[in-house]
Amino acid sequence: MLTNPVVLSIAVMTILCLLRFNILLSILVSALVAGIMYQDGSFLDALTATTSTLITGMKGNLETSLSYILLGALAAAIANTNLTAILINSISKILSDTRTYFALIIAGVACFSQNLIPVHIAFIPILIPPLLPLMNKLKIDRRAVAAALTFGLKAPYVSLSVGFGLIFHGIIKRELENNGVKVEMSDISGVMWIGGASMLVGLLLAVFVFYRGKREYQNTEATTIEMKEAEFAKSLKMTKKEWAVLGGAVVAFGIQILTSSMPLGALLGLLVMIVFGGIEYKKIDNIMNSGLAMMAFIAFIMLVAAGFGAVLRESGGIEQLVSFASSLAGGKLGGAILMLAIGLLVTMGIGTSFGTIPIIAAIYVPLALNLGFSPTAIILLVGIAAALGDAGSPASDSTLGPTSGLNADGQHNHIYDTCVPTFVFFNIPLMIGGVIGALVL
Incomplete structure (x- = not known):
């Protein structure tokens, strides 16, 4: 089994990722390892093929990459624009009157970043640092807020076919079909x-059970700066530019719902912003370059x-691996646990749920069919196996994003x-x- 091209290549990829080798290069090198092991002919011919x-x-x-x-x-x-700062200022007024539900409100705001206004983690450096003085005053445990932010960054795309969830579910659908299971x-x-x-x-366990107690943080010079910026945000008003950008975001959201096409929704949303002045004509290139800088690396990971x-x-190694894993699993329960555990390891290494799906689906779908799982159970196993590890991975946006905001004053440890x-x-x-659901479905 150690000579199986699938096993060896995934082992190489996981080790390289855990060693913090570049993710894109890790996947490429691992693909070449698999190819060298199964291709006939010379070494050069194997690499070329x-x-x-x-x-x-x-x-x-x-x-997915275009999206x-x-x-x-x-x-x-x-x-x-000042749109995010204006919205955050409104939210801050609500947050200033509560301690118990602070983290839940933050989780709700984070959910909107995946669906309604798809800015992903870009909102965190704008939202969280100005709230640190308030959090210090209320003695809120930042670990609860970190859990809330990660929940908002992950749960919407895991469960809903909207925004980034439309991309995530679309990849699941396509990769299941590539491996012989047709789903809608x-x-x-x-x-x-x-x-x-x-x-x-x-989330509820973290917020209301384990991290509900008070935790002391010091007000630092960075905190004072954030307080001044928060005061400045109170003077900001909605202008034509902000309304145009908000309208474009709403159009992008509506079109993707009507057509199930994220690229079309995003494109029409951008055009609305341009036509109505949300994006200045002379700054279009700058905006597109910024968008590429923000998302291009992830897009290329999806492609690779x-x-x-x-x-x-x-490679032909999947059939051998499926046979071995089926005998090792000993049935549906063992198979579900095995698949989810492997998904956890792979995603922890890669740091992206989206990039994990094509890799694990190639193995999981034949294995799940061999073990007798239904198509709906296979959807759940692949989807949750991909999502596992994104939370908790030091290399994931779902953890790097929250830390970037909560550690603005140097009092929040990433790990x-x-x-x-x-x-x-x-x-x-x-x-x-995932295990219970796969056994019941």
């Missing part, structure tokens, strides 16, 4: 709510991951205050929910 398979397979995520780039442009356009988007949203519900349980999945399918809490309170419920 594998590269060809990789490039051909990359087309499977072209729509990411256009969403990046939308986020850059929004960041180029309604089938995916009809079961992936289990993942969102599992994460909600973890799809190519890697194609290489794994061509112990963000990664460990989010790993415990989201990955464990996701594992339990």
Whole structure:
């Protein structure tokens, strides 16, 4: 089994990622390792053939990559106005009167960043630092806020076919079909709510049980600066530019709902912003460049991951691995636990749920079919296996984003205050929910 091209290539990829080697290069190197092991002919011929398979397979995520780039442009356009600061100032007025539900309100705001106004983590450096003085005054444990932010960054795309969730569910649909299981988007949203519900349980445990107590933080010079910036935000007003950007975001949201096409929604949203003055004509290139800088790397990871999945399918090692894993699993229960545990390890290494799907689907779908799982159970297993590890991974946007805001004054540790809490309170419920759901469906 150690000579199986699938096992060896994924082991290489995981080790490289855990060693903090560049993610994109890790996937490419691992694909070449798999290709060298199964291709006939000379070493050079094997490399050439594998590269060809990789490039051909990359087309499977072209729509996803375009979506990411256009969403990046939308986020850059929004960041180029005072819209986010104005909305955050309104939210701050609500937050100033509550301590108990502070983290839940933050979680709700974070959810909007994945669906309503798809800016992903770009809102965190704007929202969180100005709130640190208030959090210090209320003695709120920032670990609860970190859990709330990660929940808002993950749960919407895991469970809902809107915004980034439309991309996530679209990748699941396409990769299941690539591996012989035809499903509809309604089938995916009809079961992936289990993942969102599992994460909600973890959030409530973190906020109301483990991190509900008061925790002392010091007001620093950075905190004083944030207080002044928060005061300045109170004077900001909605102008034509902000209304145009907000209108574009609403159009992008509405079009994706009507057409189930994220690229079309994002494109039309950008055009509305341009026509009505939300984006100045002379700054269009700057906005697009900013969007590319924000999302292009993730988009290329999506492309390369799809190519890697194609290489794994061509290697012939999946059938051998499925047979071995089926005998090792000993049935559905063992199979579900095994698949989710492997998904956790792979995603922890790669740091992206989206990029994990093409890789694990190539293995999981044949294995799940061999173990007798239904198509809906396979959807849940692949979806949750991909989502596992994104919370808790030091390399994930879902943890890096919260830390960037909460550590603005140097009092929040990335590993112990963000990664460990989010790993415990989201990955464990996701594992339990995924296993139970797969056995019941």
